[in-house]
Amino acid sequence: MLELRDLTVKIDGHVVLKNVNLNIKQGQVHVIMGPNGAGKSSLALTIMGHPDYKVVSGDILFENESVKQLPAFERARKGLFLAFQTPPEIEGVSLTTMLRHSLKSLNKYPGYKQFMQELDKQAMLVNLSKKLLGKSLNQGFSGGEKKRSELLQLLLLNPKLAILDEIDSGLDVDALKALSNIFRARKQASRSCLIITHYSRILNYVKPDFVHVLINGEIKASGDEHLARKIEEQGFKQFLK
Amino acid sequence: MVDYALISGKGLNENIVRQISKDNEEPEWMLRLRLKALKHFFKTPMPSWGLSLDINFDELTYYVKPTERKAASWDEVPEDIRKTFDALGIPEAERQLFAGTGAQFESQIIYAKLKQKFESLGVIFTDMHTAVREHSSIVKQYFGRLLPFTNNKFAALNTAVWSGGLFIYVPKNVVVDLPIHNYFRINMEGIGQFERTLIILEEGAKLDYIEGCTAPMYSKASLHAGLVEVFVKSNARFHYTTIQNWSRNIYNMSMKRALALNNSVITWVDGNFGSKKLMKYPCIILKGDNSKADLLSASFAKNNQEFDIGAKVYHIGKNTKSRILSKSIVKQSLTNYRGLVSIAKGSVNSRASVVCDSLMLDNDSTSSTYPYIFNNEPSAISTHEARVGKVEEDQVFYLTSRGLTKKEALAMILLGFISPVTKELPLDFALELNKIIRLELSNA
Numbered sequence: 307m308l309e310l311r312d313l314t315v316k317i318d319g320h321v322v323l324k325n326v327n328l329n330i331k332q333g334q335v336h337v338i339m340g341p342n343g344a345g346k347s348s349l350a351l352t353i354m355g356h357p358d359y360k361v362v363s364g365d366i367l368f369e370n371e372s373v374k375q376l377p378a379f380e381r382a383r384k385g386l387f388l389a390f391q392t393p394p395e396i397e398g399v400s401l402t403t404m405l406r407h408s409l410k411s412l413n414k415y416p417g418y419k420q421f422m423q424e425l426d427k428q429a430m431l432v433n434l435s436k437k438l439l440g441k442s443l444n445q446g447f448s449g450g451e452k453k454r455s456e457l458l459q460l461l462l463l464n465p466k467l468a469i470l471d472e473i474d475s476g477l478d479v480d481a482l483k484a485l486s487n488i489f490r491a492r493k494q495a496s497r498s499c500l501i502i503t504h505y506s507r508i509l510n511y512v513k514p515d516f517v518h519v520l521i522n523g524e525i526k527a528s529g530d531e532h533l534a535r536k537i538e539e540q541g542f543k544q545f546l547k
Numbered sequence: 548m549v550d551y552a553l554i555s556g557k558g559l560n561e562n563i564v565r566q567i568s569k570d571n572e573e574p575e576w577m578l579r580l581r582l583k584a585l586k587h588f589f590k591t592p593m594p595s596w597g598l599s600l601d602i603n604f605d606e607l608t609y610y611v612k613p614t615e616r617k618a619a620s621w622d623e624v625p626e627d628i629r630k631t632f633d634a635l636g637i638p639e640a641e642r643q644l645f646a647g648t649g650a651q652f653e654s655q656i657i658y659a660k661l662k663q664k665f666e667s668l669g670v671i672f673t674d675m676h677t678a679v680r681e682h683s684s685i686v687k688q689y690f691g692r693l694l695p696f697t698n699n700k701f702a703a704l705n706t707a708v709w710s711g712g713l714f715i716y717v718p719k720n721v722v723v724d725l726p727i728h729n730y731f732r733i734n735m736e737g738i739g740q741f742e743r744t745l746i747i748l749e750e751g752a753k754l755d756y757i758e759g760c761t762a763p764m765y766s767k768a769s770l771h772a773g774l775v776e777v778f779v780k781s782n783a784r785f786h787y788t789t790i791q792n793w794s795r796n797i798y799n800m801s802m803k804r805a806l807a808l809n810n811s812v813i814t815w816v817d818g819n820f821g822s823k824k825l826m827k828y829p830c831i832i833l834k835g836d837n838s839k840a841d842l843l844s845a846s847f848a849k850n851n852q853e854f855d856i857g858a859k860v861y862h863i864g865k866n867t868k869s870r871i872l873s874k875s876i877v878k879q880s881l882t883n884y885r886g887l888v889s890i891a892k893g894s895v896n897s898r899a900s901v902v903c904d905s906l907m908l909d910n911d912s913t914s915s916t917y918p919y920i921f922n923n924e925p926s927a928i929s930t931h932e933a934r935v936g937k938v939e940e941d942q943v944f945y946l947t948s949r950g951l952t953k954k955e956a957l958a959m960i961l962l963g964f965i966s967p968v969t970k971e972l973p974l975d976f977a978l979e980l981n982k983i984i985r986l987e988l989s990n991a
Contacts, residue, residue, distance in 0.1 A: 354948050357940070378947040388948055394941045398963025404949060407959065411950035442963070459949070 307332050307498045308353070308386075308467050313364035315352050315523075322348040323523045325364070330467065333496040335489065335512055339503055339534060340520035341542045346502045347391055349520065350471045353500075354388040355381045368467070383412055385466030389456035389473050391502075396443040401455055404443060405462055412463060428461040432484050449476030457481075457488065468492070469500045474508040486511035506534045519545050558605045561585065564707055567610050571676045571710070574683050577690075584696035584706035591700040597855045597885065598824050600798060607770055609708045609741070670723055671716035675743050678714030685716060689745055693776040693832075694804040701800040705741045705774040712742035712773070717752040717783075724755055744775040748783040748811075757788040757976065770798045771822075777805035779813055781835060786814045788972060792983070793821035795852065801827040809835035809864065816971045819846040819856060820983060828885060830859035833867035833897075840869045845965035845980075847987055849878035849908075857886035857903075857917075862894040862927065871901045874965045878908040884933070885917040892923040899929040906964050907937050908957075958985045 308330045315323040322345045330336050340346050352359040353366060355378035366374045373381050396404075402425060409415040416424065429436060434454040444452055453476050460468055474482060489512040492499060501508060509531060517533040519526045519542070526545040527533060536544075564585050568578040593600060665672045671682060678686050696706035717723055748754055771793065779785045785805070793799055799822035807813050813831055831840040842858040860869040875882045884903040899922075905914040916933045938960050946956035961984050962969070969977045 356944055377953070378944060379950055379952050382948055382950040390945065390948075394939060394945050396942050396945070396960060396963055398966030399959055404946065404959070407951055407955065408949040411952075411955070463949070 307334075307369060308500070309367040309370075310353075311365045311367065313352070313366065314362050315348060316360050316362050317348065317358050321362075321523060322359070323352065326520075326523075326525055328518070328525070330498050330500060332498060333493055334515040335493070335499045335501065337501045337503060337509070337514040337517045337534065338520050339506065339517060339537055339542075342504065344520045345523040346504075346520055347471055348523070350388055350391075350469045350500075350502055353381075353469060354378055354386060379411070382408075382465075387460060387463055387465035387468045389453075389460055389468065389470045391471040393444050393452055393456060395445045397445065399443050400440045401443060401458070402439045405459060408459075408463060414463070424462060425458075428458055431461065431487075432457045433481055434458055450478060450481065453477050454481060457485065461488065464495075465497070467498045467500065469502065471502045472504065473501070474503065474505075474511075482508075482511050506538045509534050521545050557608055559585070559588075559607070559609055559708070563609055567708060567710060570610075571679070573676075573679055576683075576687055577679055580691065580696075581707050581709075584703045585708075587696055588700060588703035588707055591703055593700055594826075597826050597883075598853050600824065602770055602798060610710060665723070668721050668723070669718040670721060671714065673714050675712040675714050675745065676710070678745070682714070682716070685747070686714065686745065689747055689776065689778055691776070693778065693806055694774060694802055694830075699802075701772045702774060702802055705743060705772050705802065709741045709743035709774065711740075712744040713746075713758075714744070715746045715754065715756070717748045717754050719749040720751040721749075722753040724753070740771055742773045744773070746775070746777040746785075748777075748779045748785055750780045751782045752780070753784045755786045757973070758790075769796065770800075772800040773802065775803040777803075777813075779805060779807050779811045781809040781811060783808075784812045786816075788816045788818075788976065790818040790976070790980070791821055791825070791827070792818075795821065795823055795850075797822055799823075799825045799827070801825070801829075803827075803829040805829075805831045805840075807831060807833050807835055807838035807840060807867075810837045811835060812838070813840045814971065815840065815842045815858075816968060817842070817844040818968070818972075818980060819844065819848075819854060820987070822852065822854075824853045825856060827854075827856045828859050828887075830861070831869070832861045832863065833869060833894075834861075834863045835867075836864040837866045838864055839867065842869070842871045843968045843971055844872070845874045845876075845968040846882060847876040847878075847961075847965075847984065848880040848882045849987060850880060852880045854880075854882040855885055856882070857884050859887040860889070860899060862888070862890040862897040862899060862924075865893070865895045865897070867894060867897040869897075869899045871899075871903075872967060873903040874968055875903070875905045875914065876908065876961055876964065877905055877912040877914050879911050881913045883915045883917060887919045888921070888929055888931075889919075890922045890924050890927045890929060894924045895926050897924065897927040899927070901929070901931045903933045904964070905935045906961070907935065954988055958988050961988070 310326050310328040313323055313326040314321065338346055338349065348359060355376060361374045365372050368384055368386060373384065406421060415421060425439065429439060432454045434451065438447065438451060447455065453473055489499065514531055516528060517531060518528045521542060561582065564581045568581055691706060694702055696703040777785060805813055815829055817829060819825060829842060831842065833840055840860055846854055846856060848854045858871045862869065871886060873884050882905065886901060888899045888901060890897055890899060901918055903916055907914060914935055918931050920929050920931060922929050938957065942960055943953060943956045946959060947953055962981055969980055972980065
């Protein structure tokens with residue numbers, strides 16, 4: 307589904323990712339763990355196509371096609387999605403408006419009535435207050451509300467591959483349970499996930515196929531969920547040498 | 548060539564003023580007022596502030612009366628305006644009317660229908676020339692009382708040479724909620740180079756009035772100086788929407804003033820897109836106790852347009868409230884906010900708030916704020932906020948990551964930015980405005 311080949315990325319002339327290799331197959335869940343400043347968010351933004359992140363060597367393949375030259379909207383239309391760690395505030399643009407346009411541009415808009423029904427249903431599922439659906443995006447949203455808004459978008463857009471950047475921070479237990487259900491449903495539908503996280507807590511809610519440790523822009527170790535346990539016990543220091 | 552029934556010569560003099568007055572069969576008082584205003588015009592200097600205006604008054608033609616309202620053939624309408632009509636999806640018949648080139652057949656039918664309904668309510672709704680002839684005593688009572696020709700050079704000019712414009716009189720406790728704008732959309736008769744509009748709401752009356760149109764208005768004239776006076780009496784409510792989208796070759800001085808008496812409410816929604824240079828500061832005088840004014844404006848200046856716009860509010864009555872909200876989008880051009888809030892001593896417990904937001908789309912634009920606030924009443928409170936912002940790259944990226952192209956993302960951000968103003972517009976107008984923004988972005 308998504309393959310990173312020897313990916314090296316610079317921002318403002320500084321290397322933030324070095325020779326990163328990753329191969330996420332259909333229906334798989336991969337987790338990237340790493341300390342602050344390791345390049346986790348850079349990885350997410352690079353895959354999604356943020357213009358500040360320049361790929362200097364290597365490639366990004368999505369469904370066996372190189373997407374590294376494509377602008378973000380074309381990657382989205384192919385089926386990539388990023389749940390942002392800190393989504394921006396946009397005055398006067400509501401979640402409802404954005405999602406309607408987004409679904410239209412992805413050729414997935416089911417018509418107004420069905421869209422509104424679906425929106426209500428899924429908002430209930432992630433426990434996002436209906437009032438927020440019509441408010442300016444992220445303006446005055448709490449940390450948890452921002453995450454729930456990202457999850458709602460994930461549910462409605464239903465991408466082939468979802469990158470989730472620190473999605474669990476600020477979520478309460480109920481929302482984490484909802485998150486767990488989302489992961490399960492995606493697995494059943496053979497949709498892939500790339501979870502980016504600092505803490506291993508999220509692993510209580512999802513069983514990953516692979517765990518990777520990212521430090522200083524490099525993948526230092528890969529394994530299964532036992533690797534995450536090890537990090538929980540001993541921290542990231544063990545990978546520093 | 549177009550046949551004109553009457554074209555005044557170039558330059559401004561007493562003969563032209565007499566000619567205009569005679570041609571419209573005006574009563575003597577109007578002619579005398581015009582002549583006094585003309586004298587004042589000659590001795591008044593140009594405004595010492597605002598935009599620099601290199602107007603040669605001797606080169607202008609002040610009065611053109613076409614035989615029919617065929618100002619030009621459709622072929623003469625500039626290409627960019629024709630494209631806009633296409634993009635807005637306006638039908639052929641209507642677009643010719645917008646551009647002032649079409650026949651008036653359709654509009655006359657609608658006009659007749661509206662007229663009948665208005666008349667049964669006692670409402671007077673007619674062009675200004677007819678009003679001066681047929682309702683002279685009412686007109687005389689109000690004309691120039693709110694914005695006299697002594698106010699400034701352009702008010703003097705308008706009073707001297709005005710032609711075209713509207714007269715609306717709503718009797719006591721009459722509610723007019725007809726879609727008046729539909730009439731305007733296709734009847735351009737009311738719009739002239741120096742149009743003059745007078746609106747009177749008697750006690751408890753209500754009027755929802757929309758002026759102008761979202762399609763660009765094509766004009767051969769280089770200077771427009773319109774003047775609008777509105778009288779809103781006790782317990783009356785007036786909702787005014789005005790969209791200015793003149794073609795990009797003209798200087799536009801727009802003078803508008805409204806008076807609010809006890810417990811009256813005025814909502815003033817203003818959209819500015821057209822003109823080469825625009826100066827416009829609608830003014831509301833909150834004379835009555837508990838009177839209230841909302842002045843909301845959205846503008847989009849691009850490609851070297853210069854806007855010097857704002858609002859003025861005078862608080863005089865007790866417990867008066869005003870809110871000025873100005874949202875400006877600026878792209879390779881200049882937009883200034885110039886506003887005044889004045890709270891008189893004795894305007895007890897009054898509240899005034901001013902918020903002006905500018906959104907810059909590049910580094911070559913200029914936006915300044917000149918907010919003048921004078922509060923002479925200790926119990927009154929006035930607040931002012933000004934923000935100049937840019938479209939953040941992260942906002943654009945966020946929306947593009949959801950499948951929108953960069954242009955669609957930008958349009959969505961801009962429409963969001965002006966949404967506090969557009970949500971006060973009727974739905975079809977708001978939709979047209981959205982189309983304008985998208986179009987302006989795709990032309991840029």
